[in-house]
Amino acid sequence: MKLVAFAFSGAVLVCTGCTGLKPVQPWEKGNLAKPAMTFETDPLEARFMEHIYSSKESVSGGSGVGGGGCGCN
Amino acid sequence: MSIPVNEPECRTAFVAMGSDCEVCLAAASRHAIDEAAIAAIKEVIRIEEKYSRYRNDSVVAAINRNAGLDAVAIDTETAYLLNYMGTLFQASSGLFDATSGILRHAWNFKDCVIPTEEQLQRLLPLIGWQHVDLNVGTVKLRLDGMELDFGGVGKEYAADRAANILKERGITSGFVNLGGDISVVGPRPDGTPWIFGIRHPRNPNETIASVAATSGALATSGDYERFFDLGGMRYCHILDPRTGHPVTAWRSISIIAPLAVAAGSYATIAMLKQGDALTWLEESDVAYIAMDQAGCVYSRP
Amino acid sequence: MPRILGSAILSAAMALPGLIPSAHADSAPESGIISLRYLSYRDKQPGLDRITVSAPSLYILFPVGREWAFSGSRVMDSVSGASSRYHSSISGASRMHDTRQANDFNATRYFERATLSIGAANSTEHDYKSEAVNVTGTVSSEDNNTTWTLGFGNTNDSINPVNNIVVNEKKHTRDYLLGLSQVLTPNDIVQASMTYANGHGYFNDPYKMVDNRPRDRSQSAILAKWNHYLEGDSVLQSSCRYYWDNYGIRGDTLALNWVKPLSNGVTVSPSVRYHTQSAANFYYDPVYDPLLGAPFPLGFLSNPTGFYSPDQRLSAFGAITAGFKISKSMAGGWEADMRADYYQQKSGWRWFAKGSPGLEKLTAIILQLGLSKKF
Numbered sequence: 001m002k003l004v005a006f007a008f009s010g011a012v013l014v015c016t017g018c019t020g021l022k023p024v025q026p027w028e029k030g031n032l033a034k035p036a037m038t039f040e041t042d043p044l045e046a047r048f049m050e051h052i053y054s055s056k057e058s059v060s061g062g063s064g065v066g067g068g069g070c071g072c073n
Numbered sequence: 074m075s076i077p078v079n080e081p082e083c084r085t086a087f088v089a090m091g092s093d094c095e096v097c098l099a100a101a102s103r104h105a106i107d108e109a110a111i112a113a114i115k116e117v118i119r120i121e122e123k124y125s126r127y128r129n130d131s132v133v134a135a136i137n138r139n140a141g142l143d144a145v146a147i148d149t150e151t152a153y154l155l156n157y158m159g160t161l162f163q164a165s166s167g168l169f170d171a172t173s174g175i176l177r178h179a180w181n182f183k184d185c186v187i188p189t190e191e192q193l194q195r196l197l198p199l200i201g202w203q204h205v206d207l208n209v210g211t212v213k214l215r216l217d218g219m220e221l222d223f224g225g226v227g228k229e230y231a232a233d234r235a236a237n238i239l240k241e242r243g244i245t246s247g248f249v250n251l252g253g254d255i256s257v258v259g260p261r262p263d264g265t266p267w268i269f270g271i272r273h274p275r276n277p278n279e280t281i282a283s284v285a286a287t288s289g290a291l292a293t294s295g296d297y298e299r300f301f302d303l304g305g306m307r308y309c310h311i312l313d314p315r316t317g318h319p320v321t322a323w324r325s326i327s328i329i330a331p332l333a334v335a336a337g338s339y340a341t342i343a344m345l346k347q348g349d350a351l352t353w354l355e356e357s358d359v360a361y362i363a364m365d366q367a368g369c370v371y372s373r374p
Numbered sequence: 375m376p377r378i379l380g381s382a383i384l385s386a387a388m389a390l391p392g393l394i395p396s397a398h399a400d401s402a403p404e405s406g407i408i409s410l411r412y413l414s415y416r417d418k419q420p421g422l423d424r425i426t427v428s429a430p431s432l433y434i435l436f437p438v439g440r441e442w443a444f445s446g447s448r449v450m451d452s453v454s455g456a457s458s459r460y461h462s463s464i465s466g467a468s469r470m471h472d473t474r475q476a477n478d479f480n481a482t483r484y485f486e487r488a489t490l491s492i493g494a495a496n497s498t499e500h501d502y503k504s505e506a507v508n509v510t511g512t513v514s515s516e517d518n519n520t521t522w523t524l525g526f527g528n529t530n531d532s533i534n535p536v537n538n539i540v541v542n543e544k545k546h547t548r549d550y551l552l553g554l555s556q557v558l559t560p561n562d563i564v565q566a567s568m569t570y571a572n573g574h575g576y577f578n579d580p581y582k583m584v585d586n587r588p589r590d591r592s593q594s595a596i597l598a599k600w601n602h603y604l605e606g607d608s609v610l611q612s613s614c615r616y617y618w619d620n621y622g623i624r625g626d627t628l629a630l631n632w633v634k635p636l637s638n639g640v641t642v643s644p645s646v647r648y649h650t651q652s653a654a655n656f657y658y659d660p661v662y663d664p665l666l667g668a669p670f671p672l673g674f675l676s677n678p679t680g681f682y683s684p685d686q687r688l689s690a691f692g693a694i695t696a697g698f699k700i701s702k703s704m705a706g707g708w709e710a711d712m713r714a715d716y717y718q719q720k721s722g723w724r725w726f727a728k729g730s731p732g733l734e735k736l737t738a739i740i741l742q743l744g745l746s747k748k749f
Binding site: 149153161164165234331332334353356357359 | 379380389391392394639
Binding site for chain 1: 504615
């Protein structure tokens with residue numbers, strides 16, 4: 001799974017400069033404009049779930065910085 | 074068709090896209106009103122000329138001339154509109170098809186003649202959005218003889234574009250009415266809504282409902298725009314692309330939506346959906362006023 | 375033929391050029407939002423109801439013009455229950471009750487193709503205080519298909535446990551974020567981000583017996599997300615994360631969420647998540663010193679100042695979450711939602727390796743209710 005994460009990130013990096021993929025045009029972005037297609041989610045919901053997982057799994061990170069800690073054990 | 078009930082002083086009437094049109098707006102001076110109205114009307118004329126199938130120099134004429142031959146270069150605006158019509162094709166399960174205009178070669182509403190089944194069968198194979206090759210910067214009609222038609226969205230798109238030009242000029246009160254398809258700029262100068270009456274499909278002097286609006290749009294699709302009656306049947310210009318025959322379930326369907334182009338698309342597709350129209354509109358979460366062939370009116374606020 | 379809902383027509387019409395007054399490529403949200411959310415969390419281990427959390431929260435987003443947006447939120451946690459003193463031992467559980475109040479504030483400035491936001495957050499419990507500041511910037515390409523994100527955060531914590539095992543301990547953490555999102559096709563967008571956090575100070579759990587952890591912790595994570603639009607107007611959101619730190623923990627997390635709009639403004643989204651991790655290298659299994667007995671690890675006498683922790687969260691395990699959310703948007707900008715998640719952690723669910731032995735499974739039920747209004 002480690003490999004998957006790295007390969008995935010690598011693919012994202014390569015695709016910024018790659019010529020194989022046609023750049024998506026503004027008029028093709030109807031589907032991309034849907035709220036579910038953006039990476040912004042309900043801020044309270046996202047924070048609750050992150051908070052719960054980081055306090056039960058001692059693994060965190062990846063999605064933001066400086067959210068403030070807690071002694072929740 | 075919808076008719077503004079309050080007759081405003083700010084009205085500038087003109088004829089475009091084969092319909093009676095008007096721009097109605099309030100501004101500080103007569104001069105400002107005229108200037109804004111002219112800019113809005115120019116935009117309507119621009120779209121009419123660009124997408125008219127009757128003009129040899131239009132984008133549509135160029136695409137249709139090259140049907141079965143070559144891909145034609147298109148500009149960004151045309152690409153947007155074609156992409157939108159592709160969405161309509163999908164959202165209507167193929168009922169809204171921008172290539173179905175070719176059926177006008179069989180239907181002659183002036184002479185009141187029903188085409189033979191053979192005539193229709195010759196045309197039906199040339200209908201099909203799946204034969205439209207839309208690529209970045211180009212479009213191609215794959216079959217020789219195919220025809221593309223922007224008639225299904227052009228008028229409503231022009232109404233929204235003209236209304237937006239008024240908004241961007243700082244106009245806050247008014248509306249654009251292109252043959253009954255209305256895009257509202259803002260409420261009346263005193264902040265109260267405009268009242269639009271919805272025409273009775275069988276009696277032009279009567280309304281079946283009225284709609285109050287301070288923003289958004291209203292569009293109607295009806296069986297009374299181009300038609301003939303024969304043997305007690307109404308034959309209207311809204312044709313099912315699968316059979317080539319006119320729809321019969323509804324006399325008219327009016328839609329209230331944030332944009333005229335969306336309202337017009339919902340109205341046309343609902344007419345084509347026939348018996349499933351109201352279920353589809355409810356599922357799509359759209360406000361409508363519809364009259365069936367018995368004269369019963371259905372609505373959803 | 376791909377089928378899409380009729381409601382897609384309006385959003386497609388909105389995308390046509392020149393129909394609505396133009397805005398910057400990056401501009402503040404068009405409407406503000408006020409949202410209330412209630413969380414109820416309950417976990418248990420066989421024979422013991424552990425922690426119950428109830429947390430009402432409030433969030434406000436307030437755009438000012440096209441260039442500024444301000445947001446703030448407040449969460450009030452009320453936590454009660456029993457926390458095990460070592461491993462998952464029931465007999466060692468200590469009863470506790472605590473409340474936490476957390477606030478944050480964020481200001482974002484929108485530019486032509488960039489955003490800059492600064493934020494501050496604090497969290498207060500009677501034995502733990504945390505204060506954080508952060509700054510995040512984004513830059514997008516001219517065609518808006520590529521967005522880079524850079525972030526920096528600084529957090530200062532102070533710890534004063536009620537048992538006075540330590541007094542006025544500190545923890546200082548700096549974290550960094552580098553992210554890239556890329557539109558791949560009209561139906562695919564991906565994002566990759568990497569975070570690195572470096573902390574110094576007190577990392578022990580003051581209420582656990584025999585808990586002594588290194589005073590430096592560096593944590594890294596790579597998170598990749600992929601949103602894919604499916605025929606029928608639904609969206610599949612997937613993500614995977616790889617995590618590693620200097621405690622020796624390696625973690626993999628996979629999540630899938632399917633967002634499916636139904637008619638009449640109702641949207642359902644079922645979700646699953648799988649997490650697996652290795653143990654910290656100073657975590658010790660529940661095998662105790664024959665002389666001292668529980669909770670002292672084997673060899674404790676020969677090295678009483680070494681690093682040890684019996685914290686179940688530092689052990690090797692796997693965890694699965696199954697969730698379901700339903701939301702309904704209504705007239706006037708109102709939206710209501712309900713979400714339920716069932717979470718289970720088991721050492722036997724570790725992926726391709728053995729989990730830590732001798733631990734009880736942990737089960738949690740998470741319920742959320744939300745109500746929001748756009749203005």
